[in-house]
Amino acid sequence: MFQQITILGPGLLGASLAMAVKERGLATRVVTWSRRPESRAKCLGRNWCDAVLETPGEAVADSDLVVICTPVQTIVPLLAQIRPALAENALVTDVGSTKSLICREARNTLEGHSATFLGSHPMAGSEQAGMEHARADLFEKAACILTPLDDTSAQAIAKLSAFWESLGMILSSVSPEKHDEIVAHISHLPHLLASTLSGYLATQDDTWRNLAGGGLRDTTRIASGDPGLWKQILEQNRDEVLRAIDGFEQELHQFKAALLNDDSLAVITQLERGKAYRDRLRKS
Amino acid sequence: MFQQITILGPGLLGASLAMAVKERGLATRVVTWSRRPESRAKCLGRNWCDAVLETPGEAVADSDLVVICTPVQTIVPLLAQIRPALAENALVTDVGSTKSLICREARNTLEGHSATFLGSHPMAGSEQAGMEHARADLFEKAACILTPLDDTSAQAIAKLSAFWESLGMILSSVSPEKHDEIVAHISHLPHLLASTLSGYLATQDDTWRNLAGGGLRDTTRIASGDPGLWKQILEQNRDEVLRAIDGFEQELHQFKAALLNDDSLAVITQLERGKAYRDRLRKS
Numbered sequence: 047m048f049q050q051i052t053i054l055g056p057g058l059l060g061a062s063l064a065m066a067v068k069e070r071g072l073a074t075r076v077v078t079w080s081r082r083p084e085s086r087a088k089c090l091g092r093n094w095c096d097a098v099l100e101t102p103g104e105a106v107a108d109s110d111l112v113v114i115c116t117p118v119q120t121i122v123p124l125l126a127q128i129r130p131a132l133a134e135n136a137l138v139t140d141v142g143s144t145k146s147l148i149c150r151e152a153r154n155t156l157e158g159h160s161a162t163f164l165g166s167h168p169m170a171g172s173e174q175a176g177m178e179h180a181r182a183d184l185f186e187k188a189a190c191i192l193t194p195l196d197d198t199s200a201q202a203i204a205k206l207s208a209f210w211e212s213l214g215m216i217l218s219s220v221s222p223e224k225h226d227e228i229v230a231h232i233s234h235l236p237h238l239l240a241s242t243l244s245g246y247l248a249t250q251d252d253t254w255r256n257l258a259g260g261g262l263r264d265t266t267r268i269a270s271g272d273p274g275l276w277k278q279i280l281e282q283n284r285d286e287v288l289r290a291i292d293g294f295e296q297e298l299h300q301f302k303a304a305l306l307n308d309d310s311l312a313v314i315t316q317l318e319r320g321k322a323y324r325d326r327l328r329k330s
Numbered sequence: 331m332f333q334q335i336t337i338l339g340p341g342l343l344g345a346s347l348a349m350a351v352k353e354r355g356l357a358t359r360v361v362t363w364s365r366r367p368e369s370r371a372k373c374l375g376r377n378w379c380d381a382v383l384e385t386p387g388e389a390v391a392d393s394d395l396v397v398i399c400t401p402v403q404t405i406v407p408l409l410a411q412i413r414p415a416l417a418e419n420a421l422v423t424d425v426g427s428t429k430s431l432i433c434r435e436a437r438n439t440l441e442g443h444s445a446t447f448l449g450s451h452p453m454a455g456s457e458q459a460g461m462e463h464a465r466a467d468l469f470e471k472a473a474c475i476l477t478p479l480d481d482t483s484a485q486a487i488a489k490l491s492a493f494w495e496s497l498g499m500i501l502s503s504v505s506p507e508k509h510d511e512i513v514a515h516i517s518h519l520p521h522l523l524a525s526t527l528s529g530y531l532a533t534q535d536d537t538w539r540n541l542a543g544g545g546l547r548d549t550t551r552i553a554s555g556d557p558g559l560w561k562q563i564l565e566q567n568r569d570e571v572l573r574a575i576d577g578f579e580q581e582l583h584q585f586k587a588a589l590l591n592d593d594s595l596a597v598i599t600q601l602e603r604g605k606a607y608r609d610r611l612r613k614s
Binding site: 235280 | 453454455456472475500515516524525526528529532539540541542544547550557558560579590594597600602604605606608611
């Protein structure tokens with residue numbers, strides 16, 4: 047499908063992607079680069095990696111697909127850095143959790159170059175970070191959102207869609223702005239709530255944690271995610287996240303009022319609405 | 331350990347308990363009763379059940395341990411119903427998620443009888459309900475909270491502790507009031523938040539659900555719990571739950587202010603506190 051794919055930033059997502067590409071034979075060569083020398087050393091000799099290069103420019107030089115898998119704030123700076131080295135008509139994408147800012151700035155960065163940037167957001171991952179947790183099946187049956195701009199070529203969209211679909215992903219395509227509104231609700235708000243609940247419980251008696259059951263563990267699992275990565279995500283999507291928090295607060299206020307007023311019908315209606323939504327979420 | 335154990339209400343918890351008791355040989359006989367004839371019929375012929383009786387009185391008549399596994403609002407009414415049939419010195423417990431009201435009323439109900447009520451709250455279960463989902467290992471390595479009153483005999487506490495420990499549970503003992511404060515925070519608040527998040531997302535674009543990743547699925551899993559059961563739990567523990575919501579709202583307000591004020595240090599501090607708490611929760 048591609049001659050050479052470069053993965054910049056082989057962490058959980060990047061290394062999983064390299065494994066999956068190799069396993070499914072989606073590229074002749076997989077090349078990686080990582081900012082940290084220790085990470086580059088760790089990539090050497092892995093069977094999912096044909097070459098590890100010292101600079102991002104060298105790593106992208108002969109690739110027809112470049113996937114930037116670094117934290118969201120470094121995606122555009124890295125794109126600017128590799129621009130001079132990008133091959134003619136190269137396709138560049140990312141796996142960042144925010145899109146408006148990145149896609150707008152990426153277009154400006156590549157202005158006048160034949161390479162195309164098209165944003166991707168594979169809804170895969172976990173609270174774990176690092177290539178140690180990478181696995182080839184990470185993307186299977188998960189959703190992937192492409193965020194083309196008005197002038198993104200149909201060819202680039204088709205090619206990148208086919209790539210993610212080859213990894214077993216279920217593709218959708220929306221504008222970067224719509225993407226940010228959606229993930230503020232279905233990903234960033236849940237993360238922030240899990241983190242807030244954990245942070246609140248941290249202010250209570252420390253021994254209570256030993257009594258917790260599976261419910262609390264599941265509800266707060268994603269709070270274990272990397273604070274540095276999530277700070278960047280929440281800040282890049284600040285306005286949409288704030289709107290989602292406001293909406294949630296209103297819903298919580300309603301639930302609280304129902305309890306406060308001993309309004310049994312309202313309490314059960316709230317619980318039933320929540321259950322109906324949750325029961326219809328996709329299983330895996 | 332016991333000659334005969336009666337399980338009233340063989341749903342997920344009750345049937346799992348019967349299975350575990352049989353598997354570990356903790357009683358010579360296990361007797362059940364269920365309010366619904368269909369459930370009684372389903373119990374017949376199960377290898378974890380020696381007899382199914384038509385009335386709760388008949389079911390408890392010769393038992394030295396009775397475990398009431400019905401929804402919280404029916405525990406005390408059922409105790410009043412079985413009182414005349416309870417054996418001399420019988421030990422009665424429950425598996426309800428609230429304790430103050432139940433333990434106080436249970437003491438009054440058994441006044442003048444040689445039987446003892448001692449509340450239990452095994453922190454096991456799931457969003458699934460019904461004996462179809464029962465399993466003998468449900469209680470292993472989970473926490474179990476006993477809620478003795480000041481005048482509960484040391485013998486009853488020792489006997490019931492040994493029983494739950496024989497099922498692999500990790501025992502704690504606190505007053506019913508303290509129990510309700512604790513579970514308002516570590517169980518009822520998480521449930522209410524999962525339900526509120528699901529209910530809020532139900533008001534948004536219906537197609538967004540297809541894009542959700544594992545984070546949303548985990549965060550909202552318990553929202554699938556039975557609304558009827560949870561309405562009773564939230565209402566019985568109303569005051570403590572309202573206090574826990576207030577505390578959570580303040581924490582959420584802080585997080586929101588940090589984002590609103592572009593206070594990066596405060597944002598990362600919030601995320602780090604949440605992670606630190608979550609990383610220290612017991613694994614299973």
